Amino acid sequence: MPETVILATAAAALGLIVGSFLNVVAHRLPRGQSLLYPPSACPHCGQRVRPWHNVPVASYLFLRGRCRNCGAPIGRHYPLTEAATGLISGITAGAIGLTPFLLPGLIFAWTLIALTRIDLDLQLLPDRLTLPLAGLGLALSVVGIWVPGLIGWQGPGLPPPLGSLLGLALGYGLLFATGWAYAAATGREGLGGGDLKLLGALGAWVGPVAVVLALFVAALLGSLIGGLIILLRGGGRHLAIPFGPFLAAGGWALLLWKDTLIRWYFGLSGLSG
Template sequence: MLLAVSSMGLLLGSFLNVCIYRIPRGESVVFPPSHCPQCGERLGPGELVPVFSYLWQRGRCAHCGAPIGWRYPLVELLTALLLTLLYRRFGFSLELFYYSGLTALLIVISFIDLDTMIIPTPLVGAGVAGAIAYNLYTGQPLRDWLLTGVFAYGLFYLIYFISRGGMGGGDVRLAGLLGLVLGWRLLACALLVAFVSGALLALLLLASGRATRKTAVPFGPFLALGYFVALLWGHSLLNWYLGLFF
């Protein structure tokens, strides 16, 4: 079963690559079929095999020889890894499908944010709709998710207001989504991971001279990282952290 989940993750990752490329351009993620963005040639079945087609073609289009970005196999492998971890955590259950869908959504959001510094509102809206539907269907207490979502949205809106746009509006909406999904305890862990990892990267970029204090750094990927760490190991991390002081 683990192999099947990993294989499905690779296939899903291949589709997520299509979403990452096409959504910012306003293109359909279904039509036309997958093709080389340089020469426009439609990809054959052998060219659609995740990871292996990239290796077989040595990172180049088989038709025009244009280089294929290394991010394509990265997204495929990342998706397979995350879905495998989710399966080990939740087994074959409704939770697996729910969190796998959210994880896929956050992968797309993260890479689009890296490329464009924009988090598409419709993607966050889809996540919010899914989170509300899941919480209502499974009977989660309103105070555990709705209030947390409102709090997270309000907190990030305050940061957005104080920073005068230093925090993007997409980050505000994404934080609200994570509040709906995680609840207050895991949200605290997710935000801690997001802010610490974001600060460490910013310091590294400043120290290496690759960025200045005015350089914009997309925060969506750090929120996505915080979500996944909190989802899998949040309670253990919180207990360890609180144990340092109490």
């Protein structure tokens, strides 16, 4: 237990730093800008952000949410992304443990956080993130044949190569069929191509059975949270709510607690013996 706490704490601290970089990714990558140059600056006055003003979360609190130079407000999504990345990194490390799958699991979580931010900001899931995520899942499943601990027969880990490929195909196909049926029934496009590619990428990491449950979890969360947003903000049932964050949450949960969630689902549906 102490080792798990130390590992989770170290991962959370690393996650805060990574979260600061994910803010850059979320802003620049969809716009085709370099992730490394120029250095971060205030969008209002152009003043370069000094290193001591770029400490995750703490700098935002110290500066009281305003630019040191011009006093313009700093968006709350910056410290929220950093804090969320720290929290999710700690949970991910605690669930996986000190195994060869730890770094891939963290990269998976960080990529989903970046995609979530971009989808919330722009209603966009860039191919530059979803396609490499899918490719990495497939590649690591092959590498896992020779590296013990990457393929998760029990607990967190990747499916074997065939399962990864089937998960990718099924994930993409499920949403393709769902989107086609929705468009045929309503005459409106309900899902974007990015959603299809994201679920396909998730399938490459969790396998064909778990990707179906990931979609179920995403739909459940989308219905509950989306319904609450519509209720609070108004706009009717046609209010556009990005589905990517819910897919990301479902995929992350299935990667870490696949066996538990599958048993829960089969028990809930009455299919467990």
